[in-house]
Amino acid sequence: MNGGGEVQVLSVCGSLQERSANRAVLDVVGAAIVDEGAHVDRYDDLGDLPPFNPDLDEPGDAVRDWRARIEAADAVVIASPEYAGSLAGVVKNALDWIVGSGELYRKPVGLISAGTSGGYHARRVLVQTLTWQGAHVVASLGIDAPKTKSDARGVITDRPTITDLAAFARLVVRAASRNARWRLDLVRTVVTDAGVDPEHIAPLE
Numbered sequence: 001m002n003g004g005g006e007v008q009v010l011s012v013c014g015s016l017q018e019r020s021a022n023r024a025v026l027d028v029v030g031a032a033i034v035d036e037g038a039h040v041d042r043y044d045d046l047g048d049l050p051p052f053n054p055d056l057d058e059p060g061d062a063v064r065d066w067r068a069r070i071e072a073a074d075a076v077v078i079a080s081p082e083y084a085g086s087l088a089g090v091v092k093n094a095l096d097w098i099v100g101s102g103e104l105y106r107k108p109v110g111l112i113s114a115g116t117s118g119g120y121h122a123r124r125v126l127v128q129t130l131t132w133q134g135a136h137v138v139a140s141l142g143i144d145a146p147k148t149k150s151d152a153r154g155v156i157t158d159r160p161t162i163t164d165l166a167a168f169a170r171l172v173v174r175a176a177s178r179n180a181r182w183r184l185d186l187v188r189t190v191v192t193d194a195g196v197d198p199e200h201i202a203p204l205e
C-alpha cells in the first residue's frame with residue numbers, strides 16, 4: 001500500500017509496438033483499477049532491459065528500476081502478446097531478471113493476452129514460469145480478435161470486453177487487499193486450468 005493506504009498495482013506492457021492491442025487493454029484495466037480506489041504504476045520499458053545474464057553482478061539502472069517497481073507494488077498486471085505459440089521474449093527476459101532477486105514471490109499477478117486467438121499459449125506458459133518463481137497468479141484473461149473490439153485508433157470500445165476487463169481489474173485489486181486464503185483459491189484454479197502442477201504454488205507462509 002502507498003502512504004495514502006491505496007493498493008498499488010504495477011501494470012506491465014509486454015508489447016514494444018507503438019500501436020499495441022495489449023497496451024490498449026491495459027488502458028481499460030488501468031482506468032478500472034483507479035475506479036476501484038487503487039493506484040496504477042504503468043511500466044512500458046521492457047525494451048530497455050538487457051538480455052538476462054546471471055554473470056552480471058551489477059546489471060544496471062534499468063534492471064534496478066524494474067525490480068524496484070515490482071517491489072513497490074501490491075499486485076502486478078502483465079499483458080503479453082503471443083508470438084509463435086508462446087509469450088513475448090521481452091516478457092520472459094524481464095521475468096528471468098527477477099528469479100534470483102524474488103520480487104514477485106507471493107505477489108498477486110493478473111495475466112492478459114490480447115491477440116488473434118486470445119493468447120492461450122502465452123498465458124499458459126506465463127502461468128508456469130510465474131508460478132515456478134513463486135508468484136500467485138490470480139487471474140488469466142484472453143482477448144481474442146482485438147481489432148474487432150476497437151475503434152480506428154485502436155481504443156477498446158466493445159462493451160462486453162470492457163466489462164470483462166473491469167471485472168479482471170476488480171479481482172486483481174481484491175486479491176491484493178483481501179485475505180490470503182481467498183487469494184490462494186483463485187491461484188489454484190488458474191494454475192490447474194493452465195495444466196501446471198499446483199505443487200509449485202508458493203505457500204502462504
Ligand SMILES: Cc1cc2nc3c(=O)[nH]c(=O)nc-3n(C[C@H](O)[C@H](O)[C@H](O)COP(=O)(O)O)c2cc1C
Nearest residue numbers: 015017020021022023081082083084085115116117
Ligand atoms: C511474429 C508474430 C507471431 C505471432 N504469433 C501468434 C501466435 O502464435 N498466436 C496468436 O494468437 N497470435 C500471434 N501473433 C499475433 C499477435 O499476438 C498480435 O499481433 C498481437 O496483437 C500483438 O500484440 P500487440 O498488438 O500488443 O503488439 C503473432 C504476431 C507476430 C508479429
